[in-house]
Amino acid sequence: MITVKNLNKYFGDLHVLKNINMDVNRGEVVVVIGPSGSGKTTLLRSLNILETPEEGEITIGKQSVDFSKPLKKAQAVDFRKQTGMVFQNHNLFPHFTALENVMEGPVTVQKVSKAKARERAADILTKVGLGEKLDTYPHQLSGGQQQRVGIARALATGVEVILFDEPTSALDPELVGDVLDVMKELAEEGMTMVVVTHEMSFAEEVADRVIFMDQGKIVEEGKPEQIFHHTNEPRTQQFLNRIRK
Amino acid sequence: MTAHIRKFQRSGLVKMYLNNIFTDPEMQEKYMDILVSSFLPLVKGAFYYTIPLTLITFGIGLVLAIFTALMRLSNLKTLQWIARVYVSIIRGTPLLVQLFIIFFGLPSVGVTINPLYSAIIGFSLNMGAYNSEIIRAAILSIPKGQWEASHSIGMTNLQALRRVVLPQATRVSIPPLSNSFIGLIKDTSLASTITYTEMFRNAQEIAANNYEFLLVYTEAAAIYWVICIGLSFVQDRVENRLDQYVAK
Numbered sequence: 001m002i003t004v005k006n007l008n009k010y011f012g013d014l015h016v017l018k019n020i021n022m023d024v025n026r027g028e029v030v031v032v033i034g035p036s037g038s039g040k041t042t043l044l045r046s047l048n049i050l051e052t053p054e055e056g057e058i059t060i061g062k063q064s065v066d067f068s069k070p071l072k073k074a075q076a077v078d079f080r081k082q083t084g085m086v087f088q089n090h091n092l093f094p095h096f097t098a099l100e101n102v103m104e105g106p107v108t109v110q111k112v113s114k115a116k117a118r119e120r121a122a123d124i125l126t127k128v129g130l131g132e133k134l135d136t137y138p139h140q141l142s143g144g145q146q147q148r149v150g151i152a153r154a155l156a157t158g159v160e161v162i163l164f165d166e167p168t169s170a171l172d173p174e175l176v177g178d179v180l181d182v183m184k185e186l187a188e189e190g191m192t193m194v195v196v197t198h199e200m201s202f203a204e205e206v207a208d209r210v211i212f213m214d215q216g217k218i219v220e221e222g223k224p225e226q227i228f229h230h231t232n233e234p235r236t237q238q239f240l241n242r243i244r245k
Numbered sequence: 246m247t248a249h250i251r252k253f254q255r256s257g258l259v260k261m262y263l264n265n266i267f268t269d270p271e272m273q274e275k276y277m278d279i280l281v282s283s284f285l286p287l288v289k290g291a292f293y294y295t296i297p298l299t300l301i302t303f304g305i306g307l308v309l310a311i312f313t314a315l316m317r318l319s320n321l322k323t324l325q326w327i328a329r330v331y332v333s334i335i336r337g338t339p340l341l342v343q344l345f346i347i348f349f350g351l352p353s354v355g356v357t358i359n360p361l362y363s364a365i366i367g368f369s370l371n372m373g374a375y376n377s378e379i380i381r382a383a384i385l386s387i388p389k390g391q392w393e394a395s396h397s398i399g400m401t402n403l404q405a406l407r408r409v410v411l412p413q414a415t416r417v418s419i420p421p422l423s424n425s426f427i428g429l430i431k432d433t434s435l436a437s438t439i440t441y442t443e444m445f446r447n448a449q450e451i452a453a454n455n456y457e458f459l460l461v462y463t464e465a466a467a468i469y470w471v472i473c474i475g476l477s478f479v480q481d482r483v484e485n486r487l488d489q490y491v492a493k
Contacts, residue, residue, distance in 0.1 A: 050393050073402070081399040091394035095412050105398035108408055157398060 001026040001161060001192050002047065007056030007067075009042055016042050017053060018216040026160070027190040031203040031224075034213035035239055040196045043213070044163050047194065048083045049076045060161060081109070084154025088166040090146045092138040098125060098149045099134040105157040117156075124152045128182045144175030148182055155186075162186070164195040200243060204228055212236045262459075276460060283451045283461055290444030291468055298443060299430045302365055306372020306429075307422075313377035315406075318384060328377070335374035341435055343367050348439040360441035368429065368436075375425055383418035384410060416487040423480040427473050434469075444468065 002024035009017035016039045024030050032040040045051040047058060053067045060082050065075065092101050102121035106112040112120075122134055128148040138146055147167055154162050164183065168176040180202050187193060187206050197203060203210055204224045211221040212233070220233050231237055265272035316328035335343070348363040358366065387410050395405030437446035448465040452458045 048397060050396065077396075077399065077401050080396055083397075085394075085397035087390060087394065087397075089390060091388075091390035093391065093394070093409055095416075104408065105400075108404050109399040153394075153398065 001028070001061065002194070003057075003059040004043075004047075005057040005059075007043070007046065007053050007058065009039075009046060009051060009053040016216050017046070020056070020218060022211065022218065022221070024161075024192060024194060026192055028208045029187045029191075029193045029195065029206055030209050030211060031195045031197060031207040032211045032213060033197070033200070033203060033239075034219075035242075037215075038213040039216040040213045041165055044165050044194060044196050047161075047163055048080045048085055050085075081157065082159060082161060084157065084159040084162040086147070086150045086154050086162065086164045086167045088169050090138075090143075090150040090170075092146055092149055092153070094138050097135045097137055098130060098141070098152075101138070101149055102152045102156045105153065110157060121152070121156055124155055125149070127185075128152050129178065142175060143171045144178045147171065147175075147179045151179070151182055151186075161192045161194070164193065164197065166196055166198065168197065168199055198243070200228070200240075212239070214239070276457070279455055279457050279460055280464060283448070283464060286447045286451065287444055287465055287468055290442065290447040291472065294441070294443035295430065295433050295445075296472070298361075298364060298368070298433050298436065298441075299426070302368035302433075303372055303426055303429055305365070305369040306376055309369060309373025310376035310380050313373055314380040314384060317377065317381050332374045332377060335370055340367065340371055340432060341438065343371065344435060344439050360436070360439050363439055364433070364436040364441045368433065371432075372425065372429060376422060379418050379421045379425065380414065383414035386417050387413050416484075419480065419484055419487065423476070427476055430472060430476070431469060 002022075004020055004022045007017050007020040008015070018039075020039075020043060022030075032043065034040045042051055046053050047060070049065065049071070052071060055068050057064060057066045059065075060079065063079050063082065065071065065079055093104065096104060099118065099121050102124055103114070103117040106117040106120065107114055122131070125131060125134055128151055130145060130148055130152070133141060133145060133149075138149065141149065150167070151162075167183070168179050171179065176199070180199065183193070183195070183202070184206055195203075195207070207224050209221060210224050210227040212219045212227060212231075212235075214235050219235050220227065220231065227236060228240065231240075266276065267273075313328045313331060316324040317332075319325060344363065344367040347358060347367050348360065351358060391409050391413065392405055395409045400408070433443055434445035436443050437449060440446075442450075445465055448461050452461040455461070
């Protein structure tokens, strides 16, 4: 489903992604962990070209982007249509209600009729447990509810891949559970997911594969069981020890 | 300062004026007549000329402003510079001088424009330049995450601008735009200098006949003030409506 080849990204002199190679299969849940500054968020954002790497190639579905060639705007727009994204700070549209937030992609981008989009958006919001909050503005929702609207918005265009950028990091601890539950449900339904997170228990329970990144490189990847309990990489051990304290 | 006020008091003019207004029935009647007879022409001037001129030029100016702001924010250096030069020239020269160039100056090169169109061109160009900076700032004030979220659901830049960024920028720009709208209403009095008969031109003509400059000009000022008070109310209502989705 996703193939990343020799990806390199610089911020000025800083080499933030160093020759990244990775694959994600259809229906797979891949969790990316690592210390802050390890490049995991940059990698995720590169997957829908919110960051533009300088070198390398990303293939999602049938579309490929080679970053060594100049990127056309239209190409980036088409490429992004294949993935949904859930942001750390949700980035909901504050001037739209929950329902309108979810309808926006289908109506504006896919030109679905408003009536149809409304029906479908209401279904998705009900599925994430917000059937009662359709006409509520984002600022009237709790952080966890906002993030679930964010997930609903990402789902609305019928994408096959959803990228999660630390979806629970900005939430109060008691609100994290609701969001993770929705994500688990998606995983069980076979959604392809790439998740950057610090929720190790979620990673252990839900991930098909865990990728550990440090200093712009993928240090190791494997089954959660192996990464969390049987790793031989000193850097992975060090990171996990620090987190488990 | 105080010396001036003393001299002023000694001259007895203030006292005489106040006496006339408050005690002399004959003068009271005369002033009242002037106020009443000039009221209609002034209000007519306001409703037929001042307010329409303001609305038209603000509207054209707003369109100009949006395009200028977008040019400034575009990636194309040429567009950026055209916008910069335009804003710089208009903001760097007096409005009165611009009006004079358009109305009195251009005929020298064979371009004769009547007072109304001269005023519309002058004020619109002015509003376009000033408001473009307001709109540019408002667009820049919308968090980057809103663009990213728009792109993440597949929107083009234009769709993101139209559906997500501009609606939010509108809310941010209402207070400063109201400010420049109120400024414009008062600035339209400058059109009197290029022989456009708006409200203040009427006031000048009335005062030139009865020599009651203080009375007539104060009356004109009061009418400007009342219009601006009305506008402030409208501004409050618009702001309240747009604020409904914002956490307080």
